[in-house]
Amino acid sequence: MSSLITKVRAKQIEQLLENGKRLDERGLLDTRELKIEQGVIEKAEGSARVYLGKTEVLVGVKVETGEPFSDTPKEGVMTVNAELVPVASPRFEPGPPDENSIELARVVDRGIRESRAIDTGKLCIEEGKKVFIVFVDVYVLNHDGNLIDASAIAAMAALMNTKMPNYEVKDGELKIKQGYKPLPMRNHPITVTLGKINNKLLVDPWLEEESVMDSRITFATGEDGNICAIQKGGSGYFTPQQILEASKIALDKAVELRKKLKW
Amino acid sequence: MNDKTDKLIDKKGIRGDGRKADELRSLKLQVGVLSNADGSAYIEHGKNKILAAAFGPREMHPKHLSQPDRMVLRCRYHMAPFSVPERKSPAPSRREVELSKVIKESLEPALFLELYPRTGVDVFVEVLQADGGTRCASITAAALAIADAGVPMRDLVVACAAGKIDDTIVLDLYDVEDKLGSADVPVAYMPNLNAVTLLQMDGVLSSSELEKAVNMAMDGCKNIYAMQKEALKTKYMVVKETEE
Numbered sequence: 001m002s003s004l005i006t007k008v009r010a011k012q013i014e015q016l017l018e019n020g021k022r023l024d025e026r027g028l029l030d031t032r033e034l035k036i037e038q039g040v041i042e043k044a045e046g047s048a049r050v051y052l053g054k055t056e057v058l059v060g061v062k063v064e065t066g067e068p069f070s071d072t073p074k075e076g077v078m079t080v081n082a083e084l085v086p087v088a089s090p091r092f093e094p095g096p097p098d099e100n101s102i103e104l105a106r107v108v109d110r111g112i113r114e115s116r117a118i119d120t121g122k123l124c125i126e127e128g129k130k131v132f133i134v135f136v137d138v139y140v141l142n143h144d145g146n147l148i149d150a151s152a153i154a155a156m157a158a159l160m161n162t163k164m165p166n167y168e169v170k171d172g173e174l175k176i177k178q179g180y181k182p183l184p185m186r187n188h189p190i191t192v193t194l195g196k197i198n199n200k201l202l203v204d205p206w207l208e209e210e211s212v213m214d215s216r217i218t219f220a221t222g223e224d225g226n227i228c229a230i231q232k233g234g235s236g237y238f239t240p241q242q243i244l245e246a247s248k249i250a251l252d253k254a255v256e257l258r259k260k261l262k263w
Numbered sequence: 264m265n266d267k268t269d270k271l272i273d274k275k276g277i278r279g280d281g282r283k284a285d286e287l288r289s290l291k292l293q294v295g296v297l298s299n300a301d302g303s304a305y306i307e308h309g310k311n312k313i314l315a316a317a318f319g320p321r322e323m324h325p326k327h328l329s330q331p332d333r334m335v336l337r338c339r340y341h342m343a344p345f346s347v348p349e350r351k352s353p354a355p356s357r358r359e360v361e362l363s364k365v366i367k368e369s370l371e372p373a374l375f376l377e378l379y380p381r382t383g384v385d386v387f388v389e390v391l392q393a394d395g396g397t398r399c400a401s402i403t404a405a406a407l408a409i410a411d412a413g414v415p416m417r418d419l420v421v422a423c424a425a426g427k428i429d430d431t432i433v434l435d436l437y438d439v440e441d442k443l444g445s446a447d448v449p450v451a452y453m454p455n456l457n458a459v460t461l462l463q464m465d466g467v468l469s470s471s472e473l474e475k476a477v478n479m480a481m482d483g484c485k486n487i488y489a490m491q492k493e494a495l496k497t498k499y500m501v502v503k504e505t506e507e
Binding site for chain 2: 097099100102103105106110113114115215217222225226227228229230231232233234235236237238239240243244247248251
C-alpha cells in the first residue's frame with residue numbers, strides 16, 4: 001500500500017528499531033492496549049467493538065436460515081465479509097471490496113473456520129435443506145494498523161456474544177420458541193500478526209510501521225496451541241529462520257492474550 | 264469437517280496417486296509459449312495445466328496507478344470455467360482476488376522495482392485445469408514468464424506446497440488430499456537468496472509439524488527450481504539450433 005509517510009519518518013522508525021525501540025515507545029514484542037465491548041448493536045444477534053490502540057473495529061453477527069453447501073449437507077454455514085468503510089481512513093474509498101478487504105475477510109474467516117471455532121454440526125435444521133447461516137460482518141471504523149488482529153479478535157468476541165433463537169423442527173418446519181441460547185462454540189482462536197522492518201520482527205505493527213514494513217506474517221492459534229492459519233503479506237520476504245522465530249513469538253503472544261482474555 | 268472413510272496414505276506410506284510422502288507430482292515446464300506476450304510460460308504440475316503471460320515493463324494503464332519511484336507489478340490469477348468439475352463462473356471470486364494478491368506479493372521480492380519507475384509489469388495467470396496446488400504452480404509459471412519477458416530478477420521464484428494427510432507430513436498435495444487432508448502449507452521460495460516469499464496455511468498443525476512442512480516444501484521448491492532453469496535454457500537452445 002502506498003503511503004503518505006515521509007522518508008524521514010521511515011528512517012526514524014528504522015533507527016529506533018536498531019536500538020530496540022518503537023515510535024510509540026512500545027517494546028518490539030508489545031501489543032497495544034486492547035479493549036473489547038460486547039453486545040453494542042442490539043439488533044444484531046451478536047456484536048463486538050474492539051479497540052487495539054487507536055484501531056477500531058466493529059463486528060456484527062446476523063444469523064439467518066438458508067441452504068447448506070452440497071458437500072456439507074449437515075453443517076451450518078459461516079461467512080465473513082469485511083468492509084473498509086471510508087470513515088476509517090482517508091485512504092479508504094467507497095465501492096465494492098478491494099483486494100485488501102477481501103484478504104482481511106478471508107484471513108479472519110480462515111482462523112475461525114480452520115480452528116472449527118463454531119460447532120457447525122449443531123446448526124443443521126434439516127439435512128441438505130435448511131441450516132443456520134452465520135454472517136460475520138467486519139466493519140473497520142478507524143484504521144491505525146494491524147486490522148487483521150483487531151478484526152479477528154472482534155469477530156471472535158462477536159461470535160461469543162451471539163444468541164441463537166431457541167427452536168424446534170416439526171415436519172421440516174422451523175418453530176421458534178421463547179428465549180435464546182448461545183451460538184455453539186468449541187474453540188477460540190487467537191490471531192497474532194508480526195511485521196518485519198529491516199530484518200527486525202515486531203508484534204502488532206501500527207499504521208506508520210505498516211507503511212514502512214517489508215512484510216507481515218499472521219498466525220492464528222487454537223486453544224490447544226496448534227497453529228490453524230498462516231498468512232504472509234506484503235512485498236518482502238522472510239528467511240526460514242525468521243518464520244520459525246515469528247511463529248514462536250506469535251504462539252507465546254497468543255498464550256499471553258488468551259490468559260488476559262480468559263478465552 | 265469431513266468424513267474420512269478412505270485412508271489417504273496406506274501403511275507402506277503410499278498415497279492415493281501412488282506417490283511417496285516426499286515425492287513431487289510429474290512436472291512439465293515450457294517457456295515462450297505465447298507469441299503476443301513479452302514473456303510466457305506453461306506448466307503442467309500433476310493434472311494442473313496453467314498458462315502465465317507477462318507484459319512489460321510498459322506504461323501503466325490507467326496512468327494514475329503508476330508510481331514515481333518504482334515499477335508496479337500487477338497480477339491476475341484466473342480460473343477457466345471448465346477447469347474444475349463444476350463450472351466456475353468466470354467472474355473473479357473472492358478466492359481469486361486473494362490469490363492474485365498473494366501471488367503478486369510472492370513475486371515482488373524478486374524484482375528490482377526501484378529500477379523501473381513509472382512503469383508497470385502485468386502478469387496474467389490462466390488456470391486451464393485445476394488439481395490442487397494451483398497457486399504454487401501459478402507462481403512457478405509466472406516467475407518464468409517474467410524472466411522470459413527479460414525483466415531482471417534477483418532470483419526465480421518457485422513454489423510448492425506441503426501438508427498433512429492422516430497424520431503424515433507430505434509434499435505437493437493434489438486435489439483429493441487438499442480437500443480431505445488436515446493441513447495445506449503453500450510456500451514460495453527464492454532458493455539462491457533463501458527467502459520465503461509466500462507462506463500460507465490452513466488446517467491444524469503443531470509448530471514442529473509446521474517446521475517440518477515448511478522444510479519439506481522448500482526442498483520440493485529446490486527440485487522444481489532446477490526444472491525452471493532448465494526450461495529457460497531449453498528455449499534458447501532451440502533458438503540457437505535454428506540459427507545454426
